[in-house]
Amino acid sequence: MIEVDRVGRSFTVGRGRARRTVHAVRDLSFTVGSGEFVGYLGPNGAGKSTTIKMLTGILAPTSGRIRVAGLDPTRRRTALARRIGVVFGQRTTLWWDLPLKDSFELIRHLYKVDRVDFRRRLDELADLLDLGGFLHTPVRQLSLGQRMRGDVTAALLHEPAVLILDEPTIGLDVVSKVAMRAFLRRLNAEHGTTVLLTTHDLGDIEKLCRRVMLIDHGRLGFDGTVDDLRATAPGRESLEEVVAHLYTA
């Protein structure tokens, strides 16, 4: 579903003498198979968001080759958009001034979702994510947790084969977090949707991911199951300590 082959992305920052190159991602390779649920970990500035932006076609890689759902994200960005769902926890993909319901209608048209499928899908998602109370509220008036549920719904209305999430549980309270995790697990189990998510919350990883990839300074540092991850630092109690050990190593 996702193939990343020796991908790099650098940015030139600063002007004149202070000009330098930041290698956000270097020589990154991995593949994610259909139906997998993968966690993408890494300290701040490791290159997670940059990777996700390349997978979704927002950023073109400076080197290497990417395939998502069979397409090159840079060349076939709009075609790819129909096959994947994307959620950025840090910012909404919804239209700020439109009521949630109108945003969804707009998405139905943009993604050319059949009216009957759309109704069925929206009812299902509204029920699972409990959207009933604020479907007619403009997005700018929603709380962070409500907005996030709206964003997840928006990303799934066209039944994408792949769901890519950048920090989907950031800022959520304990109850909402549990609900979001339950929802994502169910989505993966029942619909077979491939999920790749970044997070700083190791609870997400423990509860959801069979596989973890860890990136640091733009390089892949670990790729394996959660148990393999624990095994890298025997004797350490919590996953937190294991990951902290890996980040500082």
Place this chain on the structure above:
Amino acid sequence: MVRTYLLLAWTWMRASAQYPVSFALMTLGSFTLTGLDVAGIWIIFEHTESLGGFGLFEVMFLYGTSGLSFALADMLFGNVERLSQHVRAGSFDTMLIRPTGAFVQMATDRFGVQRLGRIAQAALVLGISLPRLDLSWSRMWMVPLMVACGLVIFTSIFALGGALQFLLTDAPEVANAFTYGGSTLTQYPLSIYGGELVKGVTFIVPLAFVNWQPALYVLDREDPFGLPYWLRFVAPVAAVLLAVAAALAWRAGIRRYRSTGS
């Protein structure tokens, strides 16, 4: 693409329909404000018979055609010039994950019809000038064509200005100089400017084809700069060439898009 444009524009119009008073005020405001331009032209003609060799109604014809092209382009696509705002706010990222071109999404973002005031004003000026100009009917076909070419030329300049902002985040001012500057420039007969400038806007930034060259044909006038007669008919070619250049620049810009660090 047209369907998507209309759909997005309609959605935004519905969202702004919640503020009918502000809509009415803004429409009226732009109508009145641009009306002052015309007052300016009238004042000039109080003191003189001609401006650069052109009479009052000829100048109003030039003003009306340029104004109409510009106001239409500004209403339909002027928004693409606000690219750097979207880049900095991060909202450009979200446009790129939709199955629709970013250009259409930019153009329709917060689409409003406030600029109808400007369009109505320009159409009115054109409407007043036409019957008073003693034009030959066989040349009238050029009028809608020149407005359409002007629309394409201004739109392309908006798009080029937007594309430039992929590279320089403080480019809006540069772009403004060409769009708003170009609109002001073409409101008057180019004969009031120097020959060098006119060559520049004929062969480099093809603003002369917004209205000046085709208008020489419609008004059946000599070219004050003695440029070849056939230039009067190449507005569509100039418009298409500029549009292609703008489309390529826009695509190259998207390829170079860097997003933001957070």
